[in-house]
Amino acid sequence: MNLGTITERLARNRYELDGVSHIEVDQEAARAAGLGPVLERICPAHVYSVGPDGLIGVLWAACLECGACLAVAPPGVLTWHYPAGGTGVLYRLG
Amino acid sequence: MTADADADVDFDVIVVGAGVAGCVSAFQLATAGRGVLLVERGAEPGAKALSGGVFYCRVMEQVFPGFVEAAPVERVITRNCLSFLNPSSFVNIDYGDQRLASPVNAVSVLRAKLDAWLAEQCESAGAMVMPGFRVDRLLIEDGQVRGIGAGEDELRCKVVIAADGVNSFVSRDAGLRSKDRTNHLAVGVKSVIGLDRAVIEDRFNLEDGQGAAYAVVGDCTKGVGGGGFMYTNLESVSIGVVLRLDDLKRRGASATDLHDGFLNHRFVAPFLKGGELLEYGAHLVAEGGLAMIRDLVKPGLVVIGEAAGLALNTGLTVRGMDLAAGSAIAAARAVDGALEAGDYSPATLGEYRQSLQECFVGRDMETFRRAPAFLEGTRMFNDYGPLLADVFHGVYNLDLRPRRHLLKTARAALRSSPVGWLDLARDGWNALRAL
Numbered sequence: 001m002n003l004g005t006i007t008e009r010l011a012r013n014r015y016e017l018d019g020v021s022h023i024e025v026d027q028e029a030a031r032a033a034g035l036g037p038v039l040e041r042i043c044p045a046h047v048y049s050v051g052p053d054g055l056i057g058v059l060w061a062a063c064l065e066c067g068a069c070l071a072v073a074p075p076g077v078l079t080w081h082y083p084a085g086g087t088g089v090l091y092r093l094g
Numbered sequence: 095m096t097a098d099a100d101a102d103v104d105f106d107v108i109v110v111g112a113g114v115a116g117c118v119s120a121f122q123l124a125t126a127g128r129g130v131l132l133v134e135r136g137a138e139p140g141a142k143a144l145s146g147g148v149f150y151c152r153v154m155e156q157v158f159p160g161f162v163e164a165a166p167v168e169r170v171i172t173r174n175c176l177s178f179l180n181p182s183s184f185v186n187i188d189y190g191d192q193r194l195a196s197p198v199n200a201v202s203v204l205r206a207k208l209d210a211w212l213a214e215q216c217e218s219a220g221a222m223v224m225p226g227f228r229v230d231r232l233l234i235e236d237g238q239v240r241g242i243g244a245g246e247d248e249l250r251c252k253v254v255i256a257a258d259g260v261n262s263f264v265s266r267d268a269g270l271r272s273k274d275r276t277n278h279l280a281v282g283v284k285s286v287i288g289l290d291r292a293v294i295e296d297r298f299n300l301e302d303g304q305g306a307a308y309a310v311v312g313d314c315t316k317g318v319g320g321g322g323f324m325y326t327n328l329e330s331v332s333i334g335v336v337l338r339l340d341d342l343k344r345r346g347a348s349a350t351d352l353h354d355g356f357l358n359h360r361f362v363a364p365f366l367k368g369g370e371l372l373e374y375g376a377h378l379v380a381e382g383g384l385a386m387i388r389d390l391v392k393p394g395l396v397v398i399g400e401a402a403g404l405a406l407n408t409g410l411t412v413r414g415m416d417l418a419a420g421s422a423i424a425a426a427r428a429v430d431g432a433l434e435a436g437d438y439s440p441a442t443l444g445e446y447r448q449s450l451q452e453c454f455v456g457r458d459m460e461t462f463r464r465a466p467a468f469l470e471g472t473r474m475f476n477d478y479g480p481l482l483a484d485v486f487h488g489v490y491n492l493d494l495r496p497r498r499h500l501l502k503t504a505r506a507a508l509r510s511s512p513v514g515w516l517d518l519a520r521d522g523w524n525a526l527r528a529l
């Protein structure tokens with residue numbers, strides 16, 4: 001069956017957004033750790049993308065709040081916490 | 095604890111997280127007449143919940159008699175299928191049994207619905223439920239946990255129950271756990287595919303209202319440690335992959351590619367044909383078994399459910415919800431005793447650890463303590479599927495050459511497999527001990 005692109009899939013989910021990012025990347029540390037490509041592949045929501053300049057872009061609004069990126073990142077490279085209460089993804093099925 | 099400190103609390107107990115663990119403990123304590131606040135960061139209870147969805151629910155009868163009839167469950171699981179999946183072949187061990195329907199042993203659930211119902215039961219029992227509230231920190235004074243904080247707000251209580259799930263920032267804040275090793279964690283990527291009720295029953299060969307649970311190993315994860323699952327709901331199928339983070343990272347594999355590859359696998363796609371994607375989500379799952387369980391008690395604090403690392407993947411079953419409920423029952427009993435005694439020290443709250451060890455939760459964690467290490471071996475994921483298929487190919491491929499006995503066929507298959515006799519013997523022995 002046609003699952004659609006990740007963007008199309010996420011568009012079916014409900015999100016409540018407050019405009020505040022809950023993810024920050026220390027670009028220098030991430031580059032040193034070679035973390036960009038790892039994050040690109042591990043994140044099920046394709047939140048991370050490595051640009052031509054090597055900087056990691058963060059589409060935080062798409063986040064499914066699993067915590068996988070934080071778990072694989074060496075300490076200090078990512079600042080990640082849950083979005084503020086009541087915001088973020090809202091599963092209707094789960 | 096002094097009488098003063100006891101007097102100026104807002105609640106007897108604050109439970110952080112309205113998942114299965116949090117709701118069960120809040121319900122038990124509210125029913126016992128305690129003042130309970132249940133806080134949940136999601137806009138509604140269940141909004142952040144995601145599970146594969148087979149709930150081994152016998153334990154819930156202890157808390158909510160008539161659970162299966164009253165709660166929003168999907169199907170009664172009477173068929174369990176272990177599937178070794180290869181690119182162009184598969185071998186299934188398919189087990190159906192009506193004994194699993196009476197008494198009901200397991201049901202499929204969709205957690206957004208289930209958790210909302212559980213939180214309602216807590217409210218009816220007298221607990222205050224506060225969704226949309228993210229706990230940012232614990233209030234700790236002289237080593238004693240005295241409440242929770244969120245932004246400017248502070249709420250005080252006698253005991254905090256951390257039921258905030260696998261990432262448990264609350265127990266990290268309390269210094270009860272450091273960062274988990276990535277071989278103890280897996281990421282689950284899941285889709286819910288909508289299909290007609292009758293279509294599901296036809297495709298999965300089910301009686302009305304009954305359901306099937308597939309556990310899949312092999313080609314669904316392209317060798318990455320973990321597996322696939324496919325569970326039937328009333329009018330949808332929950333399907334996805336669970337991928338061990340260390341292996342995913344090491345092999346440079348993409349989580350979404352593996353998820354998509356599984357759903358589009360030639361032997362999986364026909365189950366989903368004509369379906370509609372209803373939801374796509376992801377969640378971590380703890381897989382470290384006993385090795386992951388850390389200290390569960392601190393003055394004024396107990397940790398329950400997956401926040402305590404209580405989850406089990408035996409390859410045949412993924413279990414977390416029943417362990418969450420079991421640990422919540424044990425914790426509620428200990429907290430109630432501590433409130434009775436007015437003593438929130440680890441000595442009194444430690445009763446929780448004791449009864450956890452004695453109930454099915456501690457016993458099963460102990461029984462399956464070798465399962466994670468066994469499943470970390472790669473043969474289970476890569477080599478056994480093709481080996482089994484070769485054995486059966488030898489049996490069924492009647493190519494006009496004279497047939498051989500099954501043992502000889504198996505021997506020939508083993509010779510051309512990377513699995514050696516010794517491996518087979520060792521893995522067989524280890525499987526019997528670990529699983």
Ligand SMILES: Cc1cc2nc3c(=O)[nH]c(=O)nc-3n(C[C@H](O)[C@H](O)[C@H](O)COP(=O)(O)OP(=O)(O)OC[C@H]3O[C@@H](n4cnc5c(N)ncnc54)[C@H](O)[C@@H]3O)c2cc1C
Nearest residue numbers: 111113114115135145146147148229259282399400414415
């Ligand atoms: C893909 C996948 C498949 C699975 N399959 C199965 C299965 O088939 N059967 C099974 O039994 N188990 C399964 N599990 C495991 C099971 O889902 C979990 O073990 C179980 O949900 C744990 O329950 P819990 O109540 O401890 O935690 P959770 O259900 O995670 O609940 C924690 C709650 O706390 C809230 N919370 C977190 N932090 C805060 C905070 N700071 N402030 C306020 N609230 C907070 C969360 O929003 C959430 O509602 C699976 C897991 C995954 C990911």
Ligand code: SF4
Nearest residue numbers: 043063064066067069
């Ligand atoms: S928490 Fe999960 S979904 Fe969100 S950015 Fe990290 S890996 Fe992606």
